Amino acid sequence: MEVLTTTAAWRDRLDAARASGRSVGLVPTMGALHAGHESLVVRARAECDVTAVSIFVNPLQFGDPADLERYPRTLDADLELLAGHGVDAVFAPGVAEMYPDWPEAPSTVVRVGAEAAPFEGASRPGHFEGVATVVAKLFALSGRCRAYFGEKDFQQLAVVRRMASDLGFAVEIVGCPTVREPDGLALSSRNVRLSAEERRAAAVLWRALTSAQVAVASGERRPSAVATLMASVVGSEPLVALDYGAVVDARDLRVPAVLDGHRPLRLLIAAEVGPVRLIDNAPAEVALRSARRDALPGLVGVATGA
Secondary structure, three states, X not given: OEEEOOHHHHHHHHHHHHHOOOOEEEEEEOOOOOHHHHHHHHHHHHHOOEEXXXXXXXXXXXXXXXXXXXXXXXXXHHHHHHHHOOOOEEEOOOHHHHOOOOOOOOOOOOOOOHHHOOOHHHHOOOHHHHHHHHHHHHXXXXXXXXXXXXXXXXXXXXXXXXXXXXXXXXXXXXEEOOOEOOOOOEOOHHHHHOOHHHHHHHOHHHHHHHHHHHHHHOOOOOHHHHHHHHHHHHHOOOOEEEEEEEEXXXXXXXXXXXXXXXXXXXXXXXXXXXXXXXXXXXXXXXXXXXXXXXXXXXXXXXXXXX
């Protein structure tokens, strides 16, 4: 496994792979790798000839310097894990390699519109500008490839898809399913910062999502009612402070007027668990016309543990 630290070496390595007729699978990460990242690597290896992983904690997407400082950095362990999965090349640049004028921000940044504005975009101003900018640079350096992203960061995936399409990158974006703990908590590099009690409490996010899934499948058509239900479930856990819970059109992240079954739906949630911000999401499916509306209250009560 080659470990490269300069943009020129990375570009040359992947150009050479394509010149020899091999396809490239790219897995962009910020390190602190876990089983969710491993699932992306496994899929990239299965679908591409060369598997390339980037590890870069991108300061441009952190609004809070303290949050950036606390972000886990485990490069040696990450490289050992990737070598065990047969990864061909790793790009692990320093900040100065990606942003030569840092701590001054780059003069050119990428700003995505509608998909980046609500939810995480509203709660973390500048976050998606930082994400889109670093991913655009990675795509420009990596060239034609398939790029693998986890669905756990569903809004990020939507932003990246829009950015790649609008700017014409020769990159196929592949979304991969979220990997979860047995109690439903989505794997995240931030989970290691949770205390034992906070870790237990964090499972309420998945309970809120599954309760909302049951409500939609049982006939609830009002997005506001689904959001209220999610807030109620999270409100039962005193260690967790909800930021938002919503049901949106999965294609553009807009909240529909009614859940009519004419569009794919996604449930989004974000909360502060102690000092740690966690996000999650899940699909939702509208019930068939024959679903009984009077079954909803009982089903919701079972799902929430009320």
